[in-house]
Amino acid sequence: MSEQNTNSESLPFRAETRQLLNILIHSLYTDHEIFLRELISNASDALTRMNFEMLTNREILDPEAELGIWITTDPAARTLTIRDTGIGLTRSEMEENLGTIAHSGAKAFMQAAKNQESADLSNIIGQFGVGFYSVFMVADKVEVASHSFNKSEPSAEWVSDGQETYSIHEYDKPDRGTKITVYLKEDAAEFTDENRIRQLIKRHSDYVAFPIYVGTSTEQVNRQTALWRQNSQQISVQDANEFYKQFTMDQKEPLTYTHLAVDAPVQAYALLYIPAVAEHYLYTPRKQDGLRLYARKVLIQDYFRDLLPEYLRFIQGVVDSEDLPLNISRETIQSNRLLMQLKKLVTSKTIDMIRKLSEEKPDTYIEFWNLFGRYLKEGVASDFADYDNLVPLLRFHSLHHPTDLISLETYLSERRPGQQQIYYLLGEDEHSVVHSPHLDVVRQRNLDVLLLTDPLDSFMLLALKQYKDIPLVNVSDRDADLGEAAQPSDQQTQPVSEEVKTNLISRFSAQLGSKVAEVRTSDRLIESPARLVDTENSPAQEIQRVYQLMNQPLEVPRKVLEINPRHSLLVKLASLPADSDLAPLLIEQIYEDALLIEGLHPDPADMIGRIQQIMAAALK
Numbered sequence: 001m002s003e004q005n006t007n008s009e010s011l012p013f014r015a016e017t018r019q020l021l022n023i024l025i026h027s028l029y030t031d032h033e034i035f036l037r038e039l040i041s042n043a044s045d046a047l048t049r050m051n052f053e054m055l056t057n058r059e060i061l062d063p064e065a066e067l068g069i070w071i072t073t074d075p076a077a078r079t080l081t082i083r084d085t086g087i088g089l090t091r092s093e094m095e096e097n098l099g100t101i102a103h104s105g106a107k108a109f110m111q112a113a114k115n116q117e118s119a120d121l122s123n124i125i126g127q128f129g130v131g132f133y134s135v136f137m138v139a140d141k142v143e144v145a146s147h148s149f150n151k152s153e154p155s156a157e158w159v160s161d162g163q164e165t166y167s168i169h170e171y172d173k174p175d176r177g178t179k180i181t182v183y184l185k186e187d188a189a190e191f192t193d194e195n196r197i198r199q200l201i202k203r204h205s206d207y208v209a210f211p212i213y214v215g216t217s218t219e220q221v222n223r224q225t226a227l228w229r230q231n232s233q234q235i236s237v238q239d240a241n242e243f244y245k246q247f248t249m250d251q252k253e254p255l256t257y258t259h260l261a262v263d264a265p266v267q268a269y270a271l272l273y274i275p276a277v278a279e280h281y282l283y284t285p286r287k288q289d290g291l292r293l294y295a296r297k298v299l300i301q302d303y304f305r306d307l308l309p310e311y312l313r314f315i316q317g318v319v320d321s322e323d324l325p326l327n328i329s330r331e332t333i334q335s336n337r338l339l340m341q342l343k344k345l346v347t348s349k350t351i352d353m354i355r356k357l358s359e360e361k362p363d364t365y366i367e368f369w370n371l372f373g374r375y376l377k378e379g380v381a382s383d384f385a386d387y388d389n390l391v392p393l394l395r396f397h398s399l400h401h402p403t404d405l406i407s408l409e410t411y412l413s414e415r416r417p418g419q420q421q422i423y424y425l426l427g428e429d430e431h432s433v434v435h436s437p438h439l440d441v442v443r444q445r446n447l448d449v450l451l452l453t454d455p456l457d458s459f460m461l462l463a464l465k466q467y468k469d470i471p472l473v474n475v476s477d478r479d480a481d482l483g484e485a486a487q488p489s490d491q492q493t494q495p496v497s498e499e500v501k502t503n504l505i506s507r508f509s510a511q512l513g514s515k516v517a518e519v520r521t522s523d524r525l526i527e528s529p530a531r532l533v534d535t536e537n538s539p540a541q542e543i544q545r546v547y548q549l550m551n552q553p554l555e556v557p558r559k560v561l562e563i564n565p566r567h568s569l570l571v572k573l574a575s576l577p578a579d580s581d582l583a584p585l586l587i588e589q590i591y592e593d594a595l596l597i598e599g600l601h602p603d604p605a606d607m608i609g610r611i612q613q614i615m616a617a618a619l620k
């Protein structure tokens, strides 16, 4: 295109940008002040990129200019101007970046807008970083004048009223960076008040890494200091939490945090946080996993994933090291010894923070466990190096503690005299698992059993075989060692003739045929008429479940049906005549009940017909 016809051009906003603008301008959202946070954050990004460019390139416009942000207001003209000496925008970058939605938060916002049926999106605007366009909540018109750091690029200006179009034209701005002039709406005149601006900077942008000046004063308003570089004693909980909120834009305070400041084996500072919301919370702008990494105060990467093992990906925070080379983001962790040392440090500090939380604030730890416990289980299953430190942090529901959570240590401290095992039971959900027939004899012996109903528990059990040399034993194993019976119940001591046993076994076997591997009687059942157990050669239950969860083909091995010949149902069943119509129905139902309780029934609704037949017989 020739110079003349590019001199000033009017261009339409992209459809989704128009939609976003429309929502922002017409929403009833009242917290308009967030526009300033967004503009400052963009200026800070532009300065960070400038800083990085300057490490290798001195052929830039205004190499000596101070890296900073200046905000001025003009109450008479009702304008606010924000200027930075960042990387700037070329004309084509204006077209590319200010005509479409680039911002991750804005994209997420539009996604939520699409999913939300009601038109009232106003209450979620503040929870997103909606980026540059939020300025149109307070502006009738916006001018963005900019000169790129690239000397050969001419300066230009972008102008829009936030309606259908924007225009770009030549503009003489000799110095590097961007100057945004906001023509405030009548009801946004408050933002011409310098004191109000100072207050907003303190609230939302205190830790921006470049100085922010307001009006003609040369005193910077934000505290700017890298909080993590201060002495631990100097950092108050309030400051640390405030930094977290500005950093993640999370509205909730973190559950806890820790500060790292070490000189050896590698120099490093870090502030590490456990959020109060689970990962990938829809409205959190920091959506990706990873820590923010600085090397010698230069931001290297916003989401650096190699400083923590995969299972600790929910941790948020900042890490800063004087020792790392600035091109670190291009290196792999294996090839860099320093990075490996740093990862080790950050990981052990993080685990330590979790341990301390468990010891010092048990109630908050339960909150933590409910949000992130699964990640620790993943760690136990996958991370050999941290295994020993993670196992004491595990928490469980158990038969004796169905509502509270206990550690393995507590389990051991409460075990029965002489108990040499830690018992567990795998199940589908906490509600049904307590009805399991495998618990009959356990209850009678007053043993506690860990109730493992989370799909991840099976993965965890592949690694967790014992704790302090005491083995974990599945109570549903056919021959699980459950110690000595304390006092057999009256029912258990009732004699059952071999004839009755044989009669029952042959009836069940004839009726169920190849559906079961074997039918046998058991002394381990008290309240329950029957249970299913694995045959001797079957793979362990956790392995079966892991295969199922990974959708790997592993045929569920046929089970052994163990029946309780003393159970009143079976006693009556044994006395039914050989040609009884009811006996086959009862046998099928007892078998399917056992399938159901194991979570193995393929189609429970299928039982309804039979249950009705049994009810009809009962009413006769």
Ligand SMILES: Nc1ncnc2c1ncn2[C@@H]1O[C@H](COP(=O)(O)OP(=O)(O)OP(=O)(O)O)[C@@H](O)[C@H]1O
Pocket (backbone or CB within 6 Å): 038, 042, 043, 045, 046, 084, 086, 087, 088, 089, 097, 098, 101, 102, 103, 104, 105, 106, 129, 130, 131, 132, 133, 178
């Ligand atoms: N002060 C500025 N200096 C240079 N470029 C800017 C400035 N303000 C905005 N931009 C450009 O406009 C783009 C759009 O800004 P917007 O706030 O909508 O999203 P974003 O900042 O890219 O999103 P994110 O915060 O997720 O990186 C930016 O990516 C940047 O390229």
